[in-house]
Amino acid sequence: xxxxxxxxxxxxxxxxxxxxxxxxxxxxxxxxxxSPKLAMLGQNAGKDAIKQAxxxxxxxxxxxxxxxxxxxxxxxxxxxxxxxxxxxxMLILTKFSHLGQSGGGADGWLNIAGITLQPAEFLKIVxxxxxxxxxxxxxxxxxxxxxxxxLKPLVLIGGLIFLVLIQPDNGGxxxxxxxxxxxxxxxxxNYLYTAIAIGGGVVGSYLLxxxxxxxxxxxxxxxxxxxxxxxxxxxxxxxDPLGDGHQMINSYFAMINGGWFGLGIGNSIxxxxxxxxxxxxxxxxxxIEELGLVMAIIxxxxxxxxxxxxxxxGIKSKNTFNSMMCIGIAGMILIQAFINIGGITGIIPLTGVxxxxxxxxxSSLITLSVGIGFALNISADEKKKQYDAHNKRIHLExxxxxxxxxxx
Numbered sequence: 001x002x003x004x005x006x007x008x009x010x011x012x013x014x015x016x017x018x019x020x021x022x023x024x025x026x027x028x029x030x031x032x033x034x035s036p037k038l039a040m041l042g043q044n045a046g047k048d049a050i051k052q053a054x055x056x057x058x059x060x061x062x063x064x065x066x067x068x069x070x071x072x073x074x075x076x077x078x079x080x081x082x083x084x085x086x087x088x089x090m091l092i093l094t095k096f097s098h099l100g101q102s103g104g105g106a107d108g109w110l111n112i113a114g115i116t117l118q119p120a121e122f123l124k125i126v127x128x129x130x131x132x133x134x135x136x137x138x139x140x141x142x143x144x145x146x147x148x149x150x151l152k153p154l155v156l157i158g159g160l161i162f163l164v165l166i167q168p169d170n171g172g173x174x175x176x177x178x179x180x181x182x183x184x185x186x187x188x189x190n191y192l193y194t195a196i197a198i199g200g201g202v203v204g205s206y207l208l209x210x211x212x213x214x215x216x217x218x219x220x221x222x223x224x225x226x227x228x229x230x231x232x233x234x235x236x237x238x239x240d241p242l243g244d245g246h247q248m249i250n251s252y253f254a255m256i257n258g259g260w261f262g263l264g265i266g267n268s269i270x271x272x273x274x275x276x277x278x279x280x281x282x283x284x285x286x287x288i289e290e291l292g293l294v295m296a297i298i299x300x301x302x303x304x305x306x307x308x309x310x311x312x313x314g315i316k317s318k319n320t321f322n323s324m325m326c327i328g329i330a331g332m333i334l335i336q337a338f339i340n341i342g343g344i345t346g347i348i349p350l351t352g353v354x355x356x357x358x359x360x361x362x363s364s365l366i367t368l369s370v371g372i373g374f375a376l377n378i379s380a381d382e383k384k385k386q387y388d389a390h391n392k393r394i395h396l397e398x399x400x401x402x403x404x405x406x407x408x
Contacts, residue, residue, distance in 0.1 A: 059369030066373030171351025262292030
């Protein structure tokens with residue numbers, strides 16, 4: 001019989017290497033995008049980059065820990081519900097306690113012992129984890145009784161998303177809703193329900209946009225005025241070049257400045273006071289300006305390869321929980337990347353969403369890294385099952401041949 005293979009030999013480098021490339025490039029670009037502003041304020045120019053590197057190290061430790069765990073541990077309901085309870089408490093404290101901090105018009109940050117966290121980011125992976133567990137155990141009931149199998153869990157998810165929406169974090173709530181939608185559709189739900197949900201979402205979104213545009217956001221000025229301004233400047237940022245359109249216009253300038261091959265790392269013009277969120281929401285604009293369109297396409301290619309790799313593992317997996325986890329993780333990364341790029345290029349309105357792995361943000365990097373840890377563990381689990389099945393087949397063939405050669 002072949003010897004037992006150590007788990008580290010099952011490592012999926014098709015996931016790990018793209019993750020490392022993007023995360024390390026992210027640290028470099030965070031330094032490049034944030035250092036001029038920090039230097040002008042008299043602070044350490046590498047402050048944000050050091051912080052990002054620290055979160056990267058924490059992420060690597062987390063990935064190592066998750067990778068060493070057995071996948072059965074992830075399917076412990078008490079463990080999952082405990083995680084939901086912790087995230088719920090964090091979201092409530094963020095909104096309603098003195099520990100919450102505001103930024104970008106939302107009370108979305110929680111300050112614990114001097115460390116600032118964004119609970120809405122962590123909720124992404126918790127939603128994927130919870131729905132993968134619940135829906136994988138209710139596969140047979142989904143088409144027979146959608147209400148009992150999927151609708152009730154979605155009420156809990158809806159409550160969690162509501163806690164994000166009231167911060168208010170519209171972009172975060174949209175991403176969470178889309179992730180939940182992907183998980184439900186991937187569970188094998190009837191195509192009719194899928195069509196109704198997609199059609200209802202499209203029609204509802206269209207009517208809401210028309211309503212906000214018609215009223216000018218004046219019905220609920222605290223919320224819809226802000227949304228209306230985003231839509232107004234999305235269609236034409238030059239209607240308010242010094243206000244809500246300022247960031248979009250300078251994002252365009254940054255991408256134009258970059259051309260095919262960029263101005264070189266550290267040579268961005270727009271990060272020097274023109275783009276206030278250069279290291280977060282508009283990081284990819286700075287990437288294009290400094291590295292050029294060619295390198296930006298290569299980076300997108302690496303990210304797309306990572307997403308497709310995780311999708312492939314999910315599609316090929318024979319374990320429903322493993323399959324849904326990978327599909328949810330890949331969907332999360334894809335949605336975040338699309339919304340960020342769509343926002344900075346004017347395809348969709350800006351939502352304040354960071355670019356995966358490259359943008360500054362510890363909570364985002366940790367959440368994405370946890371997803372990578374899950375995907376690596378699941379990939380190793382699938383490889384081990386294939387290896388064990390192969391060994392078992394060889395052993396049976398050897399045993400049968402031995403009996404033929406040396407009959408009793």
